[in-house]
Amino acid sequence: xxxxxxxxxxxxxxxxxxxxxxxxxxxxxxxxxxxxxxxxxxxxxxxxxxxxxxxxxxxxxxxxxxxxxxxxxxxxxxxxxxxxxxxxxxxxxxxxxxxxxxxxxxxxxxxxxxxxxxxxxxxxxxxxxxxxxxxxxxxxxxxxxxxxxxxxxxxxxxxxxxxxxxxxxxxxxxxxxxxxxxxxxxxxxxxxxxxxxxxxxxxxxxxxxxxxxxxxxxxxxxxxxxxxxxxxxxxxxxxxxxxxxxxxxxxxxxxxxxxxxxxxxxxxxxxxxxxxxxxxxxxxxxxxxxxxxxxxxxxxxxxxxxxxxxxxxxxxxxxxxxxxxxxxxxxx
Amino acid sequence: xxxxxxxxxxxxxxxxxxxxxxxxxxxxxxxxxxxxxxxxxxxxxxxxxxxxxxxxxxxxxxxxxxxxxxxxxxxxxxxxxxxxxxxxxxxxxxxxxxxxxxxxxxxxxxxxxxxxxxxxxxxxxxxxxxxxxxxxxxxxxxxxxxxxxxxxxxxxxxxxxxxxxxxxxxxxxxxxxxxxxxxxxxxxxxxxxxxxxxxxxxxxxxxxxxxxxxxxxxxxxxxxxxxxxxxxxxxxxxxxxxxxxxxxxxxxxxxxxxxxxxxxxxxxxxxxxxxxxxxxxxxxxxxxxxxxxxxxxxxxxxxxxxxxxxxxxxxxxxxxxxxxxxxxxxxxxxxxxxxxxxxxxxxxxxxxxxxxxxxxxxxxxxxxxxxxxxxxxxxxxxxxxxxxxxxxxxxxxxxxxxxxxxxxx
Ligand SMILES: Nc1ncnc2c1ncn2[C@@H]1O[C@H](COP(=O)(O)OP(=O)(O)OP(=O)(O)O)[C@@H](O)[C@H]1O
Ligand code: SF4
Ligand SMILES: [Mg+2]
Numbered sequence: 001x002x003x004x005x006x007x008x009x010x011x012x013x014x015x016x017x018x019x020x021x022x023x024x025x026x027x028x029x030x031x032x033x034x035x036x037x038x039x040x041x042x043x044x045x046x047x048x049x050x051x052x053x054x055x056x057x058x059x060x061x062x063x064x065x066x067x068x069x070x071x072x073x074x075x076x077x078x079x080x081x082x083x084x085x086x087x088x089x090x091x092x093x094x095x096x097x098x099x100x101x102x103x104x105x106x107x108x109x110x111x112x113x114x115x116x117x118x119x120x121x122x123x124x125x126x127x128x129x130x131x132x133x134x135x136x137x138x139x140x141x142x143x144x145x146x147x148x149x150x151x152x153x154x155x156x157x158x159x160x161x162x163x164x165x166x167x168x169x170x171x172x173x174x175x176x177x178x179x180x181x182x183x184x185x186x187x188x189x190x191x192x193x194x195x196x197x198x199x200x201x202x203x204x205x206x207x208x209x210x211x212x213x214x215x216x217x218x219x220x221x222x223x224x225x226x227x228x229x230x231x232x233x234x235x236x237x238x239x240x241x242x243x244x245x246x247x248x249x250x251x252x253x254x255x256x257x258x259x260x261x262x263x264x265x266x267x268x269x270x271x272x273x274x275x276x277x278x279x280x281x282x283x284x285x286x287x288x289x290x291x292x293x294x295x296x297x298x299x300x301x302x303x304x305x306x307x308x309x310x311x312x313x314x315x316x317x318x319x320x321x322x323x324x325x326x327x328x329x330x331x332x
Numbered sequence: 333x334x335x336x337x338x339x340x341x342x343x344x345x346x347x348x349x350x351x352x353x354x355x356x357x358x359x360x361x362x363x364x365x366x367x368x369x370x371x372x373x374x375x376x377x378x379x380x381x382x383x384x385x386x387x388x389x390x391x392x393x394x395x396x397x398x399x400x401x402x403x404x405x406x407x408x409x410x411x412x413x414x415x416x417x418x419x420x421x422x423x424x425x426x427x428x429x430x431x432x433x434x435x436x437x438x439x440x441x442x443x444x445x446x447x448x449x450x451x452x453x454x455x456x457x458x459x460x461x462x463x464x465x466x467x468x469x470x471x472x473x474x475x476x477x478x479x480x481x482x483x484x485x486x487x488x489x490x491x492x493x494x495x496x497x498x499x500x501x502x503x504x505x506x507x508x509x510x511x512x513x514x515x516x517x518x519x520x521x522x523x524x525x526x527x528x529x530x531x532x533x534x535x536x537x538x539x540x541x542x543x544x545x546x547x548x549x550x551x552x553x554x555x556x557x558x559x560x561x562x563x564x565x566x567x568x569x570x571x572x573x574x575x576x577x578x579x580x581x582x583x584x585x586x587x588x589x590x591x592x593x594x595x596x597x598x599x600x601x602x603x604x605x606x607x608x609x610x611x612x613x614x615x616x617x618x619x620x621x622x623x624x625x626x627x628x629x630x631x632x633x634x635x636x637x638x639x640x641x642x643x644x645x646x647x648x649x650x651x652x653x654x655x656x657x658x659x660x661x662x663x664x665x666x667x668x669x670x671x672x673x674x675x676x677x678x679x680x681x682x683x684x685x686x687x688x689x690x691x692x693x694x695x696x697x698x699x700x701x702x703x704x705x706x707x708x709x710x711x712x713x714x715x716x717x718x719x720x721x722x723x724x725x726x727x728x729x730x731x732x733x734x735x736x737x738x739x740x741x
Contacts (some may be wrong), residue, residue, distance in 0.1 A: 134369075229502040235452055237517045237569075238490030240483075251507050327553045329504055 001323075001330075005316065012312040016305065019039060020081075023304045024074045027297050034090045034295040059089065062157045062297075077301060086305075087298035091291050096302035099287060106176065107271035107283035110199055114206035115268055119261065122211045126218025127253075130226060131245055142219075145212030157205050157278040172198050174280040202279045206272055216258060225252045255326045263318030266310040363414055368410035372456035378453075381481050389479040393468050398427040400449060400575050401608045404463035406446045407441075411457060414681040418444040420633035424626075431603065431610040433624030433641075435617065435656070437677065442613045446579045449477060449611075450493060451485045462575060467493070468513070470576060484541040494570035498582035500562035504554035511550040514538075514569050521573045537568035540605075541598055544645040560591035567598060574606050581613045596623060617656065619639050621645060626713065632677050632688040639714035649708075649716040651693045687719065698723045 035057045042048040057063040061073050085290075086096035123293075129138040133286060148156075165173035172178065176198050183191050225231065226249050234248040271285025280286070284303070291299040323329050356364075394401055407419040419441045426432045434442050445454045449465050465477040477485070497503045506515060510542060514534035519525050522533070531550075538546045541564040554562055563583065570578055580599060584592040600623060603610050612623055620627055620641065627644040629637045629652065637650040648654045678684055687693070689701045699705035699719050708721040719725030 089680065180648040229497060230505040231500055232452065233495075233497065233503045233566075236450060236489055238486045238488070239516070239518055240486055248505055248508075252505070257509070326507065329557045 005319075008316060008319070009312075012315075016308050016312070019117065019308050020078070020301065020305060021074060024077065024297075024301060025070060027295070027300050028062075028065060028070045028073075030295055032295065032298065033057070035062055037294050051290055067237070077298075080302075086302040089296055089298040089299040089302075091294050091299060092287070096298050099299065100302065100306060103282060103284040103287050104269050104271070106281065107270050107276065107285055110202055110206065110276075110281070110283065111268035111270075111272060114203045114210065115197075115261075115264065117203070117207040118210045118214050122206070122214030123218050123257065125211075126215040127222055127245065127250065129215065130219045130222035133223060138219075145215045148208050148210075148212035149216075151209070153205060153209055153272070153274045154278050156208065157202075157275055160201050160205055161278075171201050176281055199281070202272075202275050202281055205275055214261075217260065218253065221253045221256050222249060225249045228252075255322070258325045259318050259322045262321040263314040265317060266313040267307075270307050270310055305317065307312060356413065361418070362368050364414055365412045368412070368415075368457075372410055372459065375459040375461075376456050382483065384481045384484075384714040387714065388728070388731070389476045389481075391464070391466055391474045391476040393466055395410075395425065395427075396468070397427055398466075398473070399428050399468055400427045402445065402449075402463070403466065403667070405445065405448060405460065405465060406462040407444050407453055407458060407460050409454075409457045410459065411681075416680045417633050417683055418458075418528065418680065419448060420683065422630070422633075422635050424628050424635060424638055426508050426609050426611055427493065427626075428576075429603075429607055429609055430602075430625040430630060431612055431623050432626045433620040434611065434613045434628045434630060435615065435620055436466070436630035438615070439677065439680075440630045442630055443581055445630075446495070446581055446611060446613060447580065450482070450489055450495065451477065451482070452489075479620075483566050487521075490517050490575075491573045492575055493577045493579065494573070494575040496563070496566050496570050496578065496580045496583045500559050500566055500586060500587050504562055506554055508553075509550075510552050510554065510565055512563070514550075514572060516571055518572050533572055534568070537572045540571065540602065541568045542594075543568070559587055560595065563587060563591075563595055564598070567602065571602055575608055577609045577611065579611045580612070583612075584619065585615065588647075592619075599623070629656070630737055632683070633680065634688065636689070636718070637714075637716040641713070643711065644715040647710075647714075648712060649714070650689075651690050651695050651720070653716070687717075695720055697725055697728050699728070715736070 018327040035053060039053050039056065043050070043053060054063065061076075064070075064073070077087065086092070089099050089172035090095050092099050125141055129141045132138055161173055164171040176195055177191070178194055178198075181194065183194070226245075231244060231249055234244045239248070269284070270292055271283045271288060273289050275281075276283040277289050287305045288299070291303065336418055340662045380559050394403075402422050402424050404423045405419055406417070409416040409418055422441070422445055424432070434445070438443055441592065444453060444458070446460075449467075453460070460478045463478070467475045467477055467488065469475070469488075475484075475488070477488075480488075504510070511531065511534060514537065515527065515530040518530040518533045519527070521529070525533075535546050535550060538549060543549050543561065543564055547564070548556065549561065554565075557565065567583075578599075580733075583599065587595060596619060599610065599612075602608075610623075612619070614620060624641050627639060627641055628635055629644070629650065631652055637644065637653045638647065644653060648657050678688050678691070684690075685704060686702055687696075687705050690696045690700050695699065697719060705717045705725075706722065707715050707717045710721075711713045718731055
């Protein structure tokens with residue numbers, strides 16, 4: 001088993017290497033780089049000359065866009081990354097690792113809460129829909145779930161903002177704190193509630209977007225299990241319907257559920273780029289979007305490596321959990 | 333029907349090879365599905381009632397020596413394509429302490445008959461729409477299964493009537509240990525059972541079915557056992573509450589030949605030990621000959637002949653049974669499965685109102701295409717549904733025989 005995981009990890013490292021090279025190449029080939037973006041206005045007004053821009057590019061290591069130049073700078077990035085140094089973010093003027101560790105927590109908080117809600121709401125609804133297949137409940141839930149899955153997040157966010165913030169005015173529109181309020185330094189509780197209040201809408205949007213998937217996934221797997229021979233056996237034993245459904249059937253449905261849901265855990269640190277941006281929540285997704293727009297290569301690289309590692313970790317956790325919940329599985 | 337409807341007709345899948353291919357328009361399909369929902373809801377409501385007074389489902393047996401009596405049972409499936417009459421008027425008895433074999437081609441309704449007895453027909457599509465199933469418990473109390481509310485039925489299932497299924501590989505829950513699955517039944521049905529007493533009982537049962545390393549099997553997951561082992565476990569589980577009746581639905585089909593013989597012997601042994609009855613469903617006439625006391629031959633949802641093993645094997649009356657017996661390889665060849673007889677079973681959604689076997693029968697006469705044959709009794713236990721043996725059909729047979737004799741002269 002350990003061998004299996006070692007092999008998986010070795011393979012993951014290889015994949016990470018490939019991913020990093022690809023992303024590096026693509027970000028270097030973006031038509032306007034960080035310096036172009038920053039100096040465009042100054043160049044236009046004549047405050048800077050092309051030579052100044054060129055010098056800046058050299059300073060930032062963006063001057064040589066030939067293939068060998070890119071390879072050279074990629075190797076430089078790779079060696080320093082191996083040493084644990086992800087470099088300085090152009091845009092934020094801080095080490096990339098510092099930006100990451102500053103901003104992932106708020107993203108994680110949002111994502112984790114909506115993840116919990118997604119489980120608490122989605123799974124029981126999925127079970128109920130599968131037990132009452134083709135009932136009005138089943139159809140309602142299915143349609144609802146499909147809508148949640150199909151709606152783009154920016155649309156749903158905008159809809160929520162329009163309804164709850166602008167029309168009804170019961171929830172704050174954007175941001176993480178109320179700008180007009182001044183809190184005493186030690187009013188931790190008040191500050192906390194103010195933040196939580198601002199997170200209600202983003203969390204609801206994220207939950208609504210993901211709960212449908214969980215619900216449908218539960219329903220599909222539940223239906224498959226409920227049709228299986230051992231459920232007929234359980235019924236033939238004289239077990240009551242709740243025991244059949246919640247013990248015999250659900251314990252089997254849990255295998256795919258736990259496997260996929262546990263695999264999502266690391267990804268919760270990755271941030272919800274679009275939703276955070278629409279709601280102007282300073283989370284890691286929001287920061288990453290801005291950095292990407294500006295061509296902040298060290299941050300783009302650092303963030304994407306971070307995401308890749310989260311994905312790999314998710315797959316490993318998934319494998320481990322699969323082994324834990326399914327007695328038939330022995331990884332080799 | 334309008335021309336537009338004709339154009340919209342859609343072929344019903346799976347009916348291509350049948351003589352009476354069906355076509356449905358979308359509108360017809362929707363109408364069927366709407367009506368079905370109404371019907372199903374009504375039946376389900378009936379079954380879900382709570383606190384039903386006992387008088388409503390108590391009844392009298394026709395013959396007190398029977399454990400179960402099926403009486404004109406009709407079990408239908410309300411599908412979107414129409415009503416599938418899977419069991420369409422089945423009447424037979426399971427006497428105390430006897431083995432009743434049920435044979436017939438695939439899809440003739442054997443499993444649905446047995447599931448009806450357990451109230452395990454796939455709801456809400458599958459419903460018992462007519463007829464009765466009477467069950468007599470050990471104290472001589474008789475229950476009308478078709479009227480029994482669901483919660484009362486739970487006390488019979490697994491305790492007084494238990495089931496063994498065809499696929500031992502998939503009939504045990506893969507995520508629970510054998511011990512846990514076995515203890516569960518004992519704990520459920522035995523008053524005052526503790527986890528220790530349940531385990532003792534399970535171990536006893538595993539010993540009874542001839543498992544050697546009992547402790548190890550008790551602590552195994554199903555996937556760690558072979559198919560034969562699992563079927564033994566299924567039998568052990570079925571026996572653990574001393575059932576009055578065991579329904580064995582093709583218990584050996586999925587096993588290889590040597591294991592088959594062992595399992596059958598085991599079944600016969602345990603039946604004698606608990607003095608129970610067995611309803612043995614199978615394709616295999618060899619198994620029937622070896623095991624059963626009575627045989628029921630089913631065809632397209634109906635019983636076409638029934639009798640004692642001797643009567644059916646030595647004196648088959650219905651052309652279908654005669655065909656079965658002919659096609660049965662004699663001697664010790666182990667593959668005694670039902671040989672196919674040429675032709676097709678009628679479409680289960682549009683059953684004809686004449687003999688279902690007409691299109692395949694060598695003896696078919698005019699009258700056979702006119703009405704469904706009555707049941708003719710040849711002895712107290714032996715009967716068949718065929719025109720050959722009464723009325724117009726019998727006359728015609730006599731005439732033919734005379735002709736044959738005359739031609740011979
Ligand atoms: N859940 C269901 N929905 C619709 N039709 C069904 C359902 N279950 C069974 N049927 C129909 O009922 C008929 C009888 O099925 P049944 O399983 O009793 O056959 P069987 O005699 O046991 O066959 P086999 O030997 O293959 O087990 C079949 O025509 C089948 O199509
Ligand atoms: S009733 Fe007629 S068609 Fe049917 S089995 Fe008898 S002889 Fe054959
Ligand atoms: Mg069957």
